């Protein structure tokens with residue numbers, strides 16, 4: 001019963017996050033206009049907006065202009081509820097479950113923006129921080145089996161690792177490999193974890209990033225020196241850490 005509720009909440013949040021990721025970077029109000037097709041701009045009816053189901057029933061196309069609805073929105077609506085359910089089964093009810101759900105939701109939002117624009121703004125990363133700060137504060141009160149220092153060390157370790165790798169790339173390639181948004185998101189995410197966990201996340205993210213990079217270059221989807229969005233790989237690394245360790 002709880003799982004069904006979690007999946008339903010996940011479906012609604014996924015749909016909302018999809019809308020936010022389209023509207024916020026384009027400076028469109030998140031309230032008006034109501035949901036519309038991004039191709040023909042026609043207002044969508046409630047039955048066109050049922051997460052997952054509408055996409056399947058419409059064959060992935062707009063009811064009115066038949067243009068393709070980006071697959072990423074379908075993957076988003078499918079994955080968020082599954083991630084929430086997996087987190088619940090893995091962590092159980094409690095403060096940590098809600099904070100990790102929140103963190104993953106923010107990271108998925110940033111992933112969508114990063115894939116769309118190849119960069120995230122400094123403002124976009126602000127929502128990454130509150131969860132980590134709450135988790136740290138709870139640890140001060142002895143509500144969680146960690147001490148706050150544990151989280152601060154994690155954030156410091158990640159920032160140092162990132163700066164060192166940026167420096168190496170800069171020395172070799174004479175360019176900074178990531179944007180300011182990417183740089184600021186790392187300490188925020190790291191506040192949710194201890195040092196060992198953060199190092200594991202960085203390793204997972206790098207491996208997934210490098211393998212995806214090679215795969216995309218090998219298949220000719222991108223050329224060498226293409227600027228890869230970093231956030232999707234970071235999100236994947238965080239998910240592996242939370243769900244498998």
Ligand SMILES: [Zn+2]
Nearest residue numbers: 037040062065
């Ligand atoms: Zn349309």
